[in-house]
Amino acid sequence: MNKKSNKIINDLVIEAANDGIIAVDQNGKIVLFNKAASLMTGISQKKAMKAHVKEVLPETGLMDVIASKKRQVNQAMKFPNGISILTTRMPLYYEDQCIGAFSIFKDTTQIEKMAAKMTDLQRMKEMLESIIQSSDEAISVVDEKGNGMVINPAYSRLTGLQEKDIIGKPAHTDIAEGSSMHMKVLETGKSFRRVPMRVGPSHKEVLVNVSPIIAGGMLKGSVGILQDVSELRELTKELERTRQRLRTLEAKYTFEDIVGKSEALRVSIEQAKLSADLPVTILLRGDSGTGKELFAHAIHNASARRYDKFVRVNCAAIPETLIESELFGYEKGAFSGADPRGKKGLFEEAAQGTIFLDEIGELSFSAQSKLLRVLQEKEVVRVGGVKSIAVEARVIAATNQPLEKAVKEGTFREDLYYRLQRMPITVPSLSERKEDIYELSYYFLERINQEYGRSVTTISPPAVSYLSGYYWPGNVRELENILGRAVITMGPQEKIMEKHHLPVLEADKPAPLQMSAFNLQTEGLEEQVNKIEAEAVLHALKICGGNKTQAARHLKISLRTLYNKMQKHKIE
Structure with a gap:
């Protein structure tokens, strides 16, 4: 060259x-x-x-x-x-x-840019690792072969397993009961949510959410987040306790919570839904324990007032001397022992919401007069006051008494009766809708399981048939109590409630009380009368399953009188 x-x-x-x-x-x-x-x-x-x-x-x-x-x-x-x-x-x-x-x-410009990019990627990687390690969620990551890559401290606290137990090991290493969801993700490329399983040496019960890791269009691994089921249960219980605390000022139930499909119940629900948004006072009628309060909650929640207060008042439980001051309030110095600043009544407290007057038949004649004024004039006058105060609360009343009889006997105002009767809704007794017993039992069992930590899943047909043969003086409330007692007696592993788990239920009403014989040689007349009276009250409560309204009806006295006698004889 x-x-x-x-x-x-x-x-x-x-x-x-x-x-x-x-x-x-x-x-x-x-x-x-x-x-x-x-x-x-x-x-x-x-x-x-x-x-x-x-x-x-x-x-x-x-x-x-x-x-x-x-x-x-x-x-x-x-x-x-x-x-x-x-x-x-x-x-x-x-x-x-x-x-x-x-x-x-x-x-070197491009090299510098690439170096800067690599530095940013390293920072992002460090940040991601920091987030995973500091997260309170238990996190597990495996590679495309199903071998452990990353776990965080929350995972170790939950499962009891450390990095040496998991990193580089197969995905099923931590599983005590169940299948590896990481492997299912790698096989299918799909996500899975809320899968129950048990993990770690202590067989911890968890729910698992898993998702694929995709990079450059390729499946590179799987990431899982574990939730402690015991924590979820505790949160659910706390939520329920909070709801119970708010129950007096917040309507808890809706029409969806009214269980049953019988014709009698369906008619009552349709009437209640129709009246929910009408500006009319509602009177709920029916035996004690049928669910009148449940209907009141549902009507409030279906109305335009659902975002305002729901105030519940048991008229029979408030002493007669205090009922007016509780309902309508009082001015300062109205009576001895009163708050020197005065007090708003429950009608004022309800404001634009709903006030539910349970056992309205127990109101005194004087309180009935003031209630009539509230319904007619939409205003109250506090005890000891002269000034009228406008109130906008909607009234839902409830009673288990025959108000027509009370009107004839002069214990209930006729004009108030007709004012309340504008929209009467009768809530059927359980004996009128026995076809709902199975559905009600299933609903109550779910609640009882949650309360007692049991897992009774259903009730057998013979047990339902046995329950259907009972006359249910305490209605739905009594059914819930009987099911609760049965669950307590069942073994922890039993899943189906059978007839033999249920207490003895009589198809007919129990025999009347056999009164104690008089013994005037050792006790005076007053002592003998008090003794018999106490026995009569206890017997009535026993045959009515603790239902005070039914017991009062059985004794042919008012509910308030029954409360007074229970207090007198120190009956709990």
């Missing part, structure tokens, strides 16, 4: 190189300026050739190399156009004489 050919090849190689190359003679004139140098500096080859290097690129440092005759290796610099480079400069010798210098340089 001749010299001409060698020169052509050298020139082609230099021009094709990705690195920038600049060469100058001993006077500083540029004798070589390849294409890559032109692209990096933004200076054309034509302009650069034969020009002095300080005129074109004064910062190259090539003249310093010629003067010092020493090479400079991997020097960083930046061209005026913003391109960063890494350059090596060396002197050129011919027969031991320095005849110039040259510089070879690389564009």
Whole structure:
């Protein structure tokens, strides 16, 4: 190969190189300026050739190399156009004489960008790891082969397993009962939610959510989050306790909570729904324990007043001397022992909401008169006051007494009766809708299971048939109590309630009370009368399953009188 050919090849190689190359003679004139140098500096080859290097690129440092005759290796610099480079400069010798210098340089701008990107990725990775490690959620990650990659401290606290037990081990290592959901994700590429299983040496009961990890369109692993079922149960109980605390000022139930499909119940529900948004006073009628309060809650929640207060008042449970001050409030100094600042009544407390007057038949005649004024004039006068106060609360009343009889006997105002009777709704007794017993039993069993930590799933047909043969004086409330007693007597592992689990239920009413014989030689008449009276009250409560309203009806006395006698004889 001749010299001409060698020169052509050298020139082609230099021009094709990705690195920038600049060469100058001993006077500083540029004798070589390849294409890559032109692209990096933004200076054309034509302009650069034969020009002095300080005129074109004064910062190259090539003249310093010629003067010092020493090479400079991997020097960083930046061209005026913003391109960063890494350059090596060396002197050129011919027969031991320095005849110039040259510089070879690389564009490091892209390298810097890539390095910055890698730094950002590293920071993101560190941040992600920090989030996982500090999370209160128990997290487990496996790779595409199903081997453990990451667990966090919350996972170790929940399962009792450490990194040495999981990292690099198969996905099923932590499972005590159930299948590996990580492997199902890797097999299907799908997510799974709220899968129950037990994990770790203590067989901890958990719910698992798992999802695939996709990167670059490829399945790279699976991530799982474990939830402690015991914590969820405790939260549910706390929510229920909170709801119970708010029950007096918040309607808890809706029509969806009224269980049953019998025709008698369906008619009552349709009437209640129809009346919910009508500006009319409602009277709920029916035996004690049928669910009148449940209907009152549902009517309130179906009305436009559902975002306002729901105030519940048991008229029979408030002493007669206090009922007016409780309902209508009192002014300061109205009576001895009163709050010196006075007090708002429950009608004012209810504001734009609903006031539920349970056992309204027990109101005194005086309180009935004031209630009639509230219904007619939409205003109250506090005890000891003269000023009328406007009230907007909607009234829902309830009674288990035959008010028609009370009107005839003069114990209930006739005008108030007709005012309440504008929208009467009768809630059927359980004996009128025995076809609902199975559905009610299933509903109550779910509640009882949650309360007692049991898992009774259903009730057998013979047991339902047995319950259907009873006359149910205590109605739905008595059914719930009987089911609760039966669950307590069942074994922890029993799932189905059978007839033999239920207490003895009589198809007919029990025999009447056999009164104690008089013994005037040892006790006076008053002591004998009190003794018999106490026995009669206890017997009535026993045969009525503790239902005070039914007991009062059995004794042919008012509910308030029964409360007074129970207090007198210290009967709980």
